[in-house]
Amino acid sequence: MLPLPVLTVYLVEDDPLLARHVLDALAQADGIACVGHAPCLAVAREELPRRCPQVLLSDLGLPDGDGTDLIREISRGAGPWRPHILVYSVFGDEAKVIHAIEAGADGYFLKGCADRDLIHAVQRAADGESPISPAIARYLLKRFGQAESGASGFDGAAPPAEDPQLTPPEHAVLRLVAQGYLAEEVGERLMMSAHTVATHVRAVYAKLQLGQRAVLGLAS
Template sequence: MTVKVLILEDNPVARSFLSRVVRESFSDVSSITEAGDLEAARRLLGYAPGGQAVADQAPYQLILVDLELPDGSGMELLKELAAYPATRIVTTLYSDDEHLFPALQCGADGYLLKEDRFEVLVEELQKIVRGQPPLSPAIARRLLTHFRTGEGASFGQGNGHATATALHQPAHAVAAPLDHERLTPRESEVLTYLSKGFTIKEIAALMGIKWFTVNDHIKSIYKKLNVSSRAEAAVLASKQGLV
């Protein structure tokens, strides 16, 4: 199975750099496609008439999205990828609140700064395999500062930023009891391994599937169980006698 990656970046030098980062990060990535603007990315993603990306039989599993593009903002694409089965990582030069929090609210699974060293970006991207969000060190510090100073409750009230809850729960999340019947057999199996502390790569090896597929299952589990971490999922599963 070929793991497909899409890099949306208008700067050719940056595209080449990010492509090298991806190949260094994942040994099983053998297909990287590059797009220089939103129109090209949408064409590659096979957009439906309603303006949403449609996953074909061989969808992209990882999409790197620049925010400032010649024909619009990467924020638009993040919103349009809401139902697309891929891990979406912002790769940008902007580290300010006005870009960071809206990007997370739009569905970004990680936020990396292109100015970081090659080794740092590789290390952060590899966190995907461990089920952790890739965040540049400066971005992680910014998020911690907001929480520690109390600003995390609203991330800049009155400025339209994402709320702290938005970082930890899907936008659609509502309080609801655990309904394990909604989990597929594969998802239940992944949840069992997660609860026992196995890494994504270990689960992939045990189940004989790609780690990107395991990552997709985990995202689906989090969505169905209304949780945002393996710890929360494990606790809920344990209380319900699922593991």
């Protein structure tokens, strides 16, 4: 029997207790191997090009800078390696999550979540799925519907005119997630699979990143 493929993960986290918890959870999960841990940006920047993990887990507030900068560097890099990126989040931290997604993150998971939820988030990220919460969905509806509603983002800034528009299915998915429905429930109401729901969410994240790149391009 051929050995099962191993999913490689790299952790960027400066809190030693939290890092130990995450590393232990990853070590106990079948089919997952942690190939490195960095307590700061400098170490991560040095090691990541050599470790080339499939999934990067990164905190945002680090001793020597913002994890969003690392995410942006990796996402805009010219090399062939591009991991799936998940960032840490806490309740009420949606603005930072959105900025990380704009920089290239694929999603997030909550600090202090159960080990099984952490492992599930890592596996979903590796499969190309992107987590989303009702609060994030509400923000995205405002972001992409700015011209109609006059709503603004978490920081009060108007979204750029260059933002791509949502398709009707993407809008329908976000609207139901914003109301608190889970992916399976959204799929049932829209007569699509949970996988298709996840595909629409990822497409919305990609449009958010595309709009941000357009802004940066105009500013350069």
